[in-house]
Amino acid sequence: MDVIATAGHVDHGKSALVRALTGMEPDRWAEERRRGLTIDLGFAWTTLPSGRRLAVVDVPGHERFVGNMLAGVGSVPAALVVVAADDGWSAQTAEHVAVLDALGVRHALLAVTKSDLADPAPVLADVRERLAATSMGEVPGVAVSSVTGAGVPELTAALERLLAELPAPDAAAPVRLWIDRAFTITGAGTVVTGTLAAGTVAAGDRFVLGDREVGVRGVQSLGEPVDRAPATARVAVNLRGVAVEDLSRGDALLTPGAYRLTDVVDVTLDAAPEDQLPAEPVVHVGSATVGARLRPLDGAALRLRLTRPLPLRIGDRLLLRDPGARRVLGADVRDVDPPELRRRGAARQRGADLVAQPGGDAGAAADLARRRIVRAADFAAMGWPVPVGATQQGTWLLAPGLADELGARVPDVVARYRRLRPLEPGPPAEVVRRALDLPDADLVAGLVREPLLLREGRVVDGSADLPPAVQKAVDEIRARLVLDPFAAPEAPDLVAAGLGVRELAAAVRSGQLVKVGEGVFLTPEVEGVARNRLATIAQPFTLSQARQAWGTSRRVAVPLMEWLDARGVTERLPDNSRRLR
Template sequence: MDVIATAGHVDHGKSTLVRALTGMEPDRWEEERRRGLTIDLGFAWTTLPSGRRLAVVDVPGHERFVGNMLAGVGSVPAALVVVAADDGWSAQTAEHVAVLDALGVRHGLLAVTKSDLADAAPVLADAGERLAGTSLGRLPAVAVSARTGAGLAELSALLEQLLAGLPAPDPVAPVRLWVDRAFTIKGAGTVVTGTLAAGTVAAGDRLDLGGELVTVRGLQSLGEPVESATATARVALNLRGVAVEQLSRGAALLTPDAFRRTTDLDVSLVSPVEDRLPAELVVHIGSATVAARVRPLDGSALRLRLTEPLPLRVGDRLLLRDPGARRVFGADVRDVDPPELRRRGAAATRAAELAEQPTGEAGALADLARRRFVRRADFVAMGWPVPAGVPAVGPWLVAPALVDELAARVPQVVARYRQLRPLEPGPPVAVLRSALELPDAELVPAFVRPPLSLRDGRVVAESAGLPPEVQRAVDGIRARLAQEPFAAPEAGDLVAAGLGARELAAAVRDEQLVRISEGIYLAPGAAEVARARLAGLPQPFTLSQARQAWGTSRRVAVPLAEWLDARGVTVRQPDNTRRLR
């Protein structure tokens, strides 16, 4: 299906032309039909001679309903500009075309209506010239009469050509359906309608609505039930899990986690503005309308602060409207998570960054370089593609140039830490995270390279050892234990050797001593030696028998036996004897 919007003045016969083209009444309200005045959005559809389905969004032409008009054109890729032969170009026509130009609409047709009442040629020429200077460019044009039917066949043929030339929407893109109507149907519940500009929606889908998940119970397109709909399409979704009172025009149904809701964003004006912008503007996107405070940065760059969050992405086109002066401006979203501007000159610096920032993958790399680290899901939700080859650590993306730079700093951090704390093998992960200014400790392994390694939550060097004086003392203790493996030195002997609590803990971490219990230290391999000696005893054995086999005192034997129990070397029996496992 294809979707287009009408544009033009209230008296130019837009709705009449839509009725003649589709055979449907686009004006939904009795007041609209009675007054001949489109007040709100109207919808109609038809099948063209080729079999192609076309939906038409008929927008209000009166200046008092410009807000409704903007809600109708925001998601539509093409426009039918309607001008009357007996009236010509009007202020409202100019306003509608200015909106289309600001939105960057590049596909459309010009229809001059009421050709039975006046010569259409002058209006075709005048309107064509006016449109040529906009984003629409020189449009195919036709003179028509809804009353006589003249030109309707030609209009259908031009519509066929227009629709065939529209860029194909991405069927697998995330869904962002801007709601233009919400109502209830007896027996069905809440229903919303909108123009699906990208992606696919199907019955059973779960969509995000203001942070809450709702389920698509069913859907229709052009008045018929369908299992799924693919952009571009007019759709009506029957929702489960939401009351109609929770919905209004401007709400958005989103693929979960695919968009970033933001109140602060940086944008660039599409065209230069001669006059100074007001401090407040109205932002339009899709069917949403939100007020915004404006902070000019420099040149065409602006910082907007919205009064309500909107789900936006980099590359979105916004319409900024000055309601006081009836001016509209197009603006491209450049950043949905902009940096704070605290220092003097920060605004101008930020504007220069935006002016130099490219689009696509090059822009993504530039943005990633500024952020240094960003979660992949957040980066994609901002609207950036993930460039090929970008370093990834778990859920994190890392600026390419940063990996080697930070890895080169790690040895310095480790050496400095060891200098200040020689008894520790290296800094804890949390210390290195802080030194490298990493947002999460899970990034640390990406920057630790040989001869450094991660061990027990610390970054250590393979050659890391004990300070010389501590090493000499430990060597002395181990020499004694080599002769008598279970003759653990007394506390006084340890102190006399210069081994306090910190030195002993360092020797244990370096796997040069084994801590059996408080104050009891043996050499590595003590468990194997103890087991070998117990193997020569009758099973089960008493603690006294074990002590004699080990050749040690009760001071050592009791904690050693419990240590072996805890490691599964021995099993304690109900009668307090033990056996080897």
């Protein structure tokens, strides 16, 4: 399906032209038909000779309803500019064209209506010349009469050519459906409509709507139920989980996690303004209209504080309108999570950075370099691609080269920590996180390089030894245990060797000793030796028989047996005997 919106001065025949093209009445309200004046958005559709399905959004032309007009054209890729042959270029023609230009619309068709009342040639030439100076460029024009039908076939053919030139929408993209109508249908419930510019909507989908999640009960397109509707399309979506009273024009159905709501955005105008900008412009995007406070940064760069958050992405096109001066300006969103401006001169520098910031992968790399570390989902929701060279660590994204830079600093953090605490194997991951100013301790694992390793929540040096005095005492204990693996030294012997609680804990962390019970320390090899000796006696066996096989005291045998039970070497039976597993 293709979607196009009308634009033009009041009473220039937009709605009549839509009726002539589609055979449908676009004015939805009885008051509109009674007064012959389009007040709100109208919708109609038809099938063109080629088989293309075309939906038309008919917008009001009166200056009092320009807000409604903007809600209709905000998501539409092409425009049908309508000018009457007997009136020519008029006030609202100029305002509507200024809106299309500010929105950056590049695909348009000119229809000079009421050609049965006046010669259309002068108006065709004049309007095409004016349009050539806008984003629409050289626009084809057709003279038409909705009364006599003259020119309607030619207009239809011109529409076919225009639509064939439109870029293909991305049906796999995340959905952001700006709502332009919300109503209830008996037996169905809440229904919203909008122009789907990208993505696909299907029955059973789940979307975010404000602060809640809603489900799609059903989808209609051009008045017919469909299983799924890919962009570009006019869609009516039957929702569950929300009442119509909680909805308004300008709300949006969003793919969960794909967009972030923001009320502060940095934007750039197409050019630096020649005169003073309004301090509180009205901002239009999609079908949404919000107030804002404007802060000039530098040149064409501005910061906008919106009166309510909107789901915006980098690259979105906004329209700033000064209702008093009837002036509109187009602006490109450059940052949806901008930095605070605290230092003197920060605003000017920020503006210069925004103007110089490239788009695409280069822009993503520059923005990620400024942020250094950001959640990957948040970066994507901002509208950036993952730049080449970026490092993905869990849910986080690191700027190109940053992981190596931070990894090179980890050894110094470990060395400094061990100088202060020589009996500890290394700093906890949280200590490293703070030292490197990381947002999450989970990032530490990806920054550890050999010979360092992350073990039991600490960054340790696998090649590091205990302090010399402690290592000497441990070596002496280990030498005695080589001769008798079960002769755990008594507490006085440990104290005499200079091995207190902290020193023994360090020896255990280093893997040179194991603590099998309170005050009972042996070598790690004791597990194999104990098992081998137990294998030589009848199964099952008692604790006394095990003690005799090991040749040790109850002080050692009791905790050692429980230690072996816990490690799955032995199994305790109901009668308190054991057997090897």
